[in-house]
Amino acid sequence: MLALLLWLSTATAIAAPPPLHVLIDPGHGGKDNGTTRSATRESEITLAVSLRLYELLRRDRSFKVTLTRSEDRHLNLAQRARLAREAKPDVFLSIHVNSNPDARAKGAEFYFQNQLPPDEESMFLAHRENDMGDSEKETRTYAFVAKNKYPAEVSSIVSDLLDSDRILRSSELSRALKTNWRSRQNKSNTIRQAPFFVLSQLHTPSALVELGFLTNNEDFAQLTQNSVHAKMAEDLYRGLLQYRESITNTGHALR
Numbered sequence: 001m002l003a004l005l006l007w008l009s010t011a012t013a014i015a016a017p018p019p020l021h022v023l024i025d026p027g028h029g030g031k032d033n034g035t036t037r038s039a040t041r042e043s044e045i046t047l048a049v050s051l052r053l054y055e056l057l058r059r060d061r062s063f064k065v066t067l068t069r070s071e072d073r074h075l076n077l078a079q080r081a082r083l084a085r086e087a088k089p090d091v092f093l094s095i096h097v098n099s100n101p102d103a104r105a106k107g108a109e110f111y112f113q114n115q116l117p118p119d120e121e122s123m124f125l126a127h128r129e130n131d132m133g134d135s136e137k138e139t140r141t142y143a144f145v146a147k148n149k150y151p152a153e154v155s156s157i158v159s160d161l162l163d164s165d166r167i168l169r170s171s172e173l174s175r176a177l178k179t180n181w182r183s184r185q186n187k188s189n190t191i192r193q194a195p196f197f198v199l200s201q202l203h204t205p206s207a208l209v210e211l212g213f214l215t216n217n218e219d220f221a222q223l224t225q226n227s228v229h230a231k232m233a234e235d236l237y238r239g240l241l242q243y244r245e246s247i248t249n250t251g252h253a254l255r
């Protein structure tokens with residue numbers, strides 16, 4: 001009997017997939033506050049939510065988790081990219097807070113990197129800006145992201161065109177995160193594609209979450225509450241659980 005139990009436990013241990021390594025990247029930090037509203041800084045919100053998510057993942061043995069920063073310190077984008085390359089995570093999750101000149105813009109946004117060559121990318125953005133149809137709001141967001149929000153984060157550097165598996169997984173990741181997002185449930189929770197400097201440096205499935213808009217009064221009230229930070233971290237955790245399940249079920253071998 002003991003032998004059988006030993007065999008079973010060994011078999012289970014072999015069958016269990018390796019932990020999914022998540023590298024959490026709390027946006028900004030140190031002298032880089034990110035977006036601000038009165039005394040509230042994006043950099044402190046991203047860190048607060050990231051640390052809570054870190055704790056949730058740390059307690060779950062099906063994950064391995066690391067942070068690009070665990071305190072209020074400055075990291076430039078190249079340093080973040082280097083940390084990510086060195087850590088070799090299975091998932092890179094960057095956490096940010098949005099702002100918009102239009103105070104009505106609200107809700108979370110989930111980005112994954114698209115995979116167009118630099119020329120195509122600028123054409124794509126130009127196209128979006130010129131598109132006056134239904135997607136005017138979306139167009140504004142693209143233009144905003146491209147020109148104002150991320151002068152450095154959005155970059156024309158786009159990597160390997162053949163890396164379609166990563167794009168597929170990144171899109172699955174964004175979808176799983178969005179599906180499980182309850183913290184500020186409204187119609188404006190969207191998934192967008194955008195080139196991000198840090199993400200474009202990696203051959204790792206990655207997503208960037210904008211938790212909400214500091215410039216929106218309702219979002220602002222939420223984003224400054226510890227209890228909401230906890231809820232947001234739980235939502236992201238559930239999204240990561242779903243992502244983990246999806247790549248296991250669809251036969252995507254974990255690295």
Ligand SMILES: [Zn+2]
Pocket residue numbers: 027028034035042096097
């Ligand atoms: Zn940011």
